[in-house]
Amino acid sequence: GAxxxxxxxxxxxxxxxxxxxxxxxxxGHVSLFWYQQALGQGPEFLTYFQNEAQLDKSGLPSxxxxxxxxxxxxxxxxxxxxxxxxxxxxxCASRTGGSYEQYxxxxxxxxxx
Amino acid sequence: LAKTTQPISMDSYEGQEVNITCSHNNIxxxxxxxxxxxxxSQGPRFIIQGYKTKVTNEVASLFxxxxxxxxxxxxxxxxxxxxxxxxxxxxxxxxxxxKLTFGTGTRLQVTL
Numbered sequence: 001g002a003x004x005x006x007x008x009x010x011x012x013x014x015x016x017x018x019x020x021x022x023x024x025x026x027x028g029h030v031s032l033f034w035y036q037q038a039l040g041q042g043p044e045f046l047t048y049f050q051n052e053a054q055l056d057k058s059g060l061p062s063x064x065x066x067x068x069x070x071x072x073x074x075x076x077x078x079x080x081x082x083x084x085x086x087x088x089x090x091x092c093a094s095r096t097g098g099s100y101e102q103y104x105x106x107x108x109x110x111x112x113x
Numbered sequence: 114l115a116k117t118t119q120p121i122s123m124d125s126y127e128g129q130e131v132n133i134t135c136s137h138n139n140i141x142x143x144x145x146x147x148x149x150x151x152x153x154s155q156g157p158r159f160i161i162q163g164y165k166t167k168v169t170n171e172v173a174s175l176f177x178x179x180x181x182x183x184x185x186x187x188x189x190x191x192x193x194x195x196x197x198x199x200x201x202x203x204x205x206x207x208x209x210x211x212k213l214t215f216g217t218g219t220r221l222q223v224t225l
Contacts, residue, residue: 004156033212042200042215043157056212091156093213100145100206102213104156 002026004105006092012111013082021077021108025094032075033102034067035091043091049075082112117201122220131188133219135201138182143205146177146184151198151218160199161186162206188221196223 005024013019025032031050035043036059046065048056051072060067064083069075079086089109093102119135137146145164149157161168163175163184174187188195198218206213 035213040217042198042218043213045212045214048212059212093156100147100162101159104158106154107156 004103006105006108010109018080021090023075023092029094030097031095033093034077037089084112087112117216119201119219124222131191133186136183137203140181144203145206147202148186149200191223193223
């Protein structure tokens with residue numbers, strides 16, 4: 001079956017631009033996570049949704065980062081007024097309720113110039 | 114969350130068994146040990162998870178001593194395609210949120 005998909009795969013933004021990154025989780029997966037991965041580092045947690053409810057956004061680095069999942073399926077991570085330090089790979093993962101295994105998408109590589 | 118320590122990198126030849134050890138001295142009673150694998154330009158992929166003793170699946174084995182302060186991921190007869198970064202994670206992953214906390218991982222390089 002289809003896995004987690006993310007789009008775009010690559011995004012180049014000029015400093016100060018807004019960007020929107022999309023995640024299509026595996027159908028029926030209740031939980032959705034966003035992670036940020038800097039070059040050479042492991043992924044770091046950003047935020048978590050259970051269905052449409054954002055239950056944990058403790059990892060969002062600033063108020064320029066905003067995530068939503070209005071219908072409990074597709075999720076969008078928005079970054080306003082991008083800065084160079086936002087350059088990273090943004091990973092989305094989904095999980096069924098009660099399962100411990102997270103399924104990751106391929107990520108979106110964001111480069112801010 | 115329990116902090117983990119694992120080697121930054123390892124090298125192996127194709128066909129050998131590779132053992133990657135992770136230390137987690139302050140593991141909590143409810144914590145599980147989980148390993149993920151990540152190839153370049155891909156998201157991490159679940160390999161194996163365990164609580165104590167030994168767990169084996171079709172790709173790896175996980176050895177956990179009685180004190181659970183460390184664990185060893187064993188990859189039998191590695192091939193070039195096993196070249197990847199391997200992450201050891203420790204935490205209570207059965208809860209509602211269960212966000213994953215990755216370290217820097219172990220970069221495994223397999224050569225001929």
